[in-house]
Amino acid sequence: MTxxxxxxxxxxxxxxxxxxxxxxxDAAPLLPDPEPYxxxxxxxxxxxxxxxxxRCYAELVRGRRYNAQATALTxxxxxxxxxxxxxxxxxxxxxxxxxxxxxxxxxxxxxxxAAVARGLDPVEALTLLRGDWHTGYDPRERRIxxxxxxxxxxxxxxxxxxxxxxxxxxxxxxxxxxGDGGTSEGDFHEAMNFAAVWQAPVVFLVQNNxxxxxxxxxxxxxxxxxxxxxxxxxxxGRLVDGNDIAAMHEVLSEAVRRxxxxxxxxxxxxxxxxxEAHTNADDATRYRGDAEVEAxxxxxxIQLLERELTARGLLDEAGIQAAKDxxxxxxxxxxxxxxxxxxxxxxxxxxxxxxxxxxxxxxQAAMLRAELDAAEQDAAEEEDPS
Amino acid sequence: xxxxxxxxxxxxxxTMAQALNRAMRDAMAEDPTVHVMGEDVGxxxxxxxxxxxxxxxxxxxxxxxxxxxxxxxxxxAVGMAMYGLRPVxxxxxxxxxxxxxxxxxxxxxxxxxxxxxxxxxxxxxxxPYGGGIGGVEHHSDSSEAYYVATPGLTVVTPATVEDAYGxxxxxxxxxDPVVFLEPKRLYWSKADWSPEAPAAVPGIxxxxxxxxxxxxxxxxxxxxxxxxxxxxxxxxxxxxxxEVVDLRSLVPFDEETVVASVRRTGRAVVVHESxxxxxxxxxxxxxxxxxxxxxxxxxVLRVTGFDIPYPPPMLEKHHLPGVDRILxxxxxxxxxx
Ligand SMILES: Cc1ncc(C[n+]2csc(CCOP(=O)(O)OP(=O)(O)O)c2C)c(N)n1
Numbered sequence: 257m258t259x260x261x262x263x264x265x266x267x268x269x270x271x272x273x274x275x276x277x278x279x280x281x282d283a284a285p286l287l288p289d290p291e292p293y294x295x296x297x298x299x300x301x302x303x304x305x306x307x308x309x310x311r312c313y314a315e316l317v318r319g320r321r322y323n324a325q326a327t328a329l330t331x332x333x334x335x336x337x338x339x340x341x342x343x344x345x346x347x348x349x350x351x352x353x354x355x356x357x358x359x360x361x362x363x364x365x366x367x368x369x370a371a372v373a374r375g376l377d378p379v380e381a382l383t384l385l386r387g388d389w390h391t392g393y394d395p396r397e398r399r400i401x402x403x404x405x406x407x408x409x410x411x412x413x414x415x416x417x418x419x420x421x422x423x424x425x426x427x428x429x430x431x432x433x434x435g436d437g438g439t440s441e442g443d444f445h446e447a448m449n450f451a452a453v454w455q456a457p458v459v460f461l462v463q464n465n466x467x468x469x470x471x472x473x474x475x476x477x478x479x480x481x482x483x484x485x486x487x488x489x490x491x492x493g494r495l496v497d498g499n500d501i502a503a504m505h506e507v508l509s510e511a512v513r514r515x516x517x518x519x520x521x522x523x524x525x526x527x528x529x530x531x532e533a534h535t536n537a538d539d540a541t542r543y544r545g546d547a548e549v550e551a552x553x554x555x556x557x558i559q560l561l562e563r564e565l566t567a568r569g570l571l572d573e574a575g576i577q578a579a580k581d582x583x584x585x586x587x588x589x590x591x592x593x594x595x596x597x598x599x600x601x602x603x604x605x606x607x608x609x610x611x612x613x614x615x616x617x618x619x620q621a622a623m624l625r626a627e628l629d630a631a632e633q634d635a636a637e638e639e640d641p642s
Numbered sequence: 643x644x645x646x647x648x649x650x651x652x653x654x655x656x657t658m659a660q661a662l663n664r665a666m667r668d669a670m671a672e673d674p675t676v677h678v679m680g681e682d683v684g685x686x687x688x689x690x691x692x693x694x695x696x697x698x699x700x701x702x703x704x705x706x707x708x709x710x711x712x713x714x715x716x717x718x719a720v721g722m723a724m725y726g727l728r729p730v731x732x733x734x735x736x737x738x739x740x741x742x743x744x745x746x747x748x749x750x751x752x753x754x755x756x757x758x759x760x761x762x763x764x765x766x767x768x769x770p771y772g773g774g775i776g777g778v779e780h781h782s783d784s785s786e787a788y789y790v791a792t793p794g795l796t797v798v799t800p801a802t803v804e805d806a807y808g809x810x811x812x813x814x815x816x817x818d819p820v821v822f823l824e825p826k827r828l829y830w831s832k833a834d835w836s837p838e839a840p841a842a843v844p845g846i847x848x849x850x851x852x853x854x855x856x857x858x859x860x861x862x863x864x865x866x867x868x869x870x871x872x873x874x875x876x877x878x879x880x881x882x883x884x885e886v887v888d889l890r891s892l893v894p895f896d897e898e899t900v901v902a903s904v905r906r907t908g909r910a911v912v913v914h915e916s917x918x919x920x921x922x923x924x925x926x927x928x929x930x931x932x933x934x935x936x937x938x939x940x941x942v943l944r945v946t947g948f949d950i951p952y953p954p955p956m957l958e959k960h961h962l963p964g965v966d967r968i969l970x971x972x973x974x975x976x977x978x979x
Contacts, residue, residue, distance in 0.1 A: 470686035
């Protein structure tokens with residue numbers, strides 16, 4: 257028996273053509289631009305709003321200063337760890353700026369700057385990384401979900417929250433942030449699919465900063481771009497220069513507008529670079545060379561905007577100085593806040609595990625209370641042995 | 643017949659991290675089916691450098707940086723093992739293994755059983771676990787209770803440099819899936835050790851008496867072993883001569899060594915970092931009570947972490963079982979008081 261004789265093996269065995277098939281969605285409008293979208297340094301910059309851009313500039317300078325201060329705090333042992341966003345400030349800040357008060361931000365562990373740009377007190381934003389508590393703020397009050405350390409796990413939450421808001425008839429958009437590495441996790445795929453099927457008002461912002469710790473993008477995905485992934489779920493994918501805050505602001509605003517108007521989710525890939533190591537504990541020389549880092553330093557988000565604005569006469573020395581001064585003020589307040597010893601009560605360990613404390617936890621709390629009292633008494637006796 | 647001069651063995655200070663690295667290197671050199679994979683295990687050598695140099699020595703096909711997807715890593719390892727390879731996968735941190743639990747529980751643990759032995763899965767899953775390193779949330783979980791509650795998994799955890807090497811070699815050689823729990827705060831603990839001629843250690847399923855004593859037995863494993871050893875030293879001042887049993891292997895559990903020890907001493911305390919309720923200590927205490935009831939002078943007590951989500955680093959010292967808490971518990975073994 258030859259292969260040809262197998263029933264159904266070739267088209268010749270089909271008596272009727274298959275039923276007509278058509279795609280559910282036209283893929284073309286969902287496909288990303290072939291090149292990252294840019295505004296700064298292009299004719300599109302003619303339509304920049306000077307006031308908005310000056311605000312962006314001040315925020316970028318403040319963001320850079322925040323990064324520098326947080327990194328300095330790790331050297332002084334005030335912060336256990338800090339994942340820097342130097343080079344990625346435009347993504348962090350644009351993400352916060354495009355949201356309305358009632359909207360929600362779902363940051364990943366690296367995105368403390370986005371939370372600060374949304375108005376969170378810098379000291380509160382760093383509580384997790386300082387180590388005194390896991391989340392240093394009330395997410396409902398701030399409309400910022402807890403910084404998520406397990407990667408991509410916050411994305412389905414963003415979808416669920418946005419969906420719930422819509423069910424209740426509220427005007428709320430959720431913007432969820434994830435790294436390039438995080439797009440490989442199952443939770444990323446499930447969140448994208450839910451969002452598209454439910455047409456939830458969600459914006460996914462992927463910061464492609466080149467690496468997931470040591471693993472370069474080429475080992476993370478074989479897709480043409482991460483933005484292409486969106487098409488498979490049935491939502492638009494946008495590719496943007498993540499260092500161009502004007503482009504980031506425009507594309508994110510558009511996606512938020514679309515979501516708000518009931519147009520469903522968008523996935524945005526911001527092409528950027530992590531200038532510093534993964535965290536202060538990482539040795540980046542093991543997996544990347546200086547030349548690449550230097551090339552990206554020349555495409556700096558602050559410099560890109562500063563050049564554009566000064567060339568157009570929208571920013572002068574005084575404006576630059578004012579931004580610097582404001583940043584220094586924030587840094588000084590952050591230093592002061594972080595230098596104050598956090599007031600910790602070990603008995604807090606047993607609070608908020610359950611709405612109603614269990615008997616077992618009460619027992620364990622009593623045990624710790626006794627230990628603490630005994631230690632206090634020992635200390636007092638040592639001081640005053642009379 | 644030729645006589646081979648015995649190789650001089652050099653013992654020098656080695657860390658647990660180095661012993662683990664050497665175990666994988668030796669296993670890979672001896673057996674071409676051994677493959678290491680996980681997040682950042684290649685150029686970086688893992689975030690704890692446990693796989694340092696393996697990609698360089700054996701190539702990226704044998705020590706592979708995977709995409710960032712724990713379910714994918716373990717699921718792919720299942721397929722690789724089905725095709726005759728011996729995958730050794732690294733989960734970067736205890737809490738980041740959770741996305742892989744579907745694969746672990748539904749497939750890894752059950753493949754031998756559901757195929758009536760036709761399809762064993764020789765996979766080693768290395769999981770750095772436990773606290774005491776000042777990590778932020780999701781970096782300090784003691785997840786052993788989930789693993790030991792899953793039939794089909796072997797669960798081991800070394801506490802010494804010798805065992806790190808010996809137990810990892812045994813795990814990779816095992817025809818069953820092994821969850822290999824690495825006490826991350828002992829990664830940099832040192833011992834005099836010879837990588838060229840590593841001492842033979844007892845295999846999986848055997849506990850070791852690390853210190854003999856007569857007044858009570860401390861039963862422990864992994865990160866709590868050094869704490870128990872210190873507590874045993876300190877207890878001498880109080881007139882207690884404590885025996886310390888290092889379980890090394892939680893599944894299978896070496897009931898005989900534990901039972902023999904408790905029958906000798908008549909008193910027992912189980913010590914571990916994970917929460918007490920439903921923790922491994924509960925099972926151990928129950929087994930000891932069943933087998934030693936008439937030998938016991940006091941109930942079997944436990945010193946464990948609290949039953950709370952792992953605390954932030956600034957408070958973890960209050961949560962982790964320390965020497966004082968162990969000594970206080972030992973004092974409670976004087977039941978007549
Ligand atoms: C589920 C899970 N697996 C592993 C880790 C450990 N981890 C922390 S950050 C990181 C790399 C993340 O890379 P990417 O998503 O690109 O974000 P980036 O760090 O570049 O911002 C890894 C592997 C984690 N936090 N969560």
